[in-house]
Amino acid sequence: MNTTEKTAPRTEGSAGGVAGDATTMRAAVYDRFGGPDVVSVERMPRPTPADDQLLVRLHAASVSVADHRVRARDVPRGLRLPTMFALGWRRPTHRVLGMDGAGVVEAVGAGVADFAVGDRVVLLRGAAFGCHAEYAVVRAAGAVARIPDELTFVDAAALPFGFGTAQVFLEAGGIAQGDDVLVNGASGAVGSAAVQLAKRRGARVTGVCSAGNAELVRDLGAERVIDYAREDFTSSGARYDAVVECVGNAPYRRARRAIRRGGVLLLVIADLAGIVGSKLRPVRHGIRRVQDTGAVTGTHLAEFARLAAAGDVRPVIDRVYPLDRIREAHAYVDGGHKRGNVIVTLADPS
Structure with a gap:
């Protein structure tokens, strides 16, 4: 399968150049x-x-x-x-x-x-x-x-960078059936994978992206899409069990307003304060902060490859x-x- 989003700039073939020796x-x-x-x-x-x-x-x-x-x-x-x-x-x-x-x-x-x-x-x-x-x-x-x-x-x-990163964060966050999950930056490499993998875990997914990427994010499995240019997801009053932060503009002090007590903030991107804070005080105001995760393994990659070949992830x-x-x-x-x-x-x- 091949899932290119924009075909016009796509160029495939040999890298070209003069062949070198075997060393x-x-x-x-x-x-x-x-x-x-x-x-x-x-x-x-x-x-x-x-x-x-x-x-x-x-x-x-x-x-x-x-x-x-x-x-x-x-x-x-x-x-x-x-x-x-x-x-x-x-x-x-x-x-x-x-x-x-x-x-x-x-x-x-x-x-x-x-x-x-x-x-x-x-x-x-x-x-x-x-x-x-x-x-x-x-x-x-x-x-x-x-x-x-x-x-x-x-x-x-x-597969490895986007799906691998998304998977280890979802595992660390314990995302499960029935959870309400918001993915901030849902059209990027990690975000597009997080939408799909969270959906496969049985979560209800909301994606935050530009209006131009809304259809893509819905096609990937998001039940709701928020245009970040028109709505601040942290100020809407909606609450989620998990926020997957893939952009870098929703640290704990901002994202906490959108997370239920007992929920989790998954900091795929974090500044120094976010990293230190998640280590020294991983639970704050009843919200868990996760920045450090397990490693992506060969078993993970084999599963992503199997799912992609079968058309179960994109x-x-x-x-x-x-x-x-x-x-x-x-x-x-x-x-x-x-x-x-x-x-x-x-x-x-x-």
Whole structure:
């Protein structure tokens, strides 16, 4: 299946360029922080799998809000200094961005028994990044799973970041049958996944998005959609069992007005105050605040892939770019108006 939302800008096919030798690969690299122009496609050494790793020839990867934040150092309030330890002080710690991708296993480490060369897989490297390249390594026991033949690499690459993030937050929040759940930012990568996964848990879902994305969010399963330009969900008087905060504009002091006592605020995006507050005082005024969650696993990814292949969930894809146009992909994500996911193709995306 393929669920592109805007077909006009979509370009698929080989990343192009001159073929290199077996020890190098093409990758989108950046050596300084800044706008999309700091990213360039270069040749660099191809990784070699350790004994417990897979080497994956990537066909597609997402360009996410996380890539934007890291590249531009555009982090929530109070986090610029703390994140410099992870992102780098003067130069980026990780030259290649890309948290997730999908492709074919090219080689396996000596200790790997559960995967074989030729397996079609989806993977999540998370904060290790490195997926905006033709090859990446991942621990065989980590966040990697086979994908069904019915699922394209493009659709598979749209699963780990959005669905993985949404799932671990919904699990941490204990979202269950009959809960009233509001998703703030319901048309983004995480929000569009949260709407679908909350609905599958039996929740009644309200989505907050722009008027232009209302039909999409309803199609994904929201029973009600709020246009944020016309209504402030925190001031309407409605109360929810959970608010999934995917935008960064509804911290506890604002969102609490929309949450029932005994409910939960799931802080997918939080500033320093929100992070510290959720750790030091996780329950306040009878409302639980969750910012720290469990990790996305290979089991999670396998389930998302199965559901997507069967048509039971929908990976929302806004635009697809070849590797040579990755600056355009970054610029589009920087605009802050993407629907679901932006994907970059690194090889034949079929």
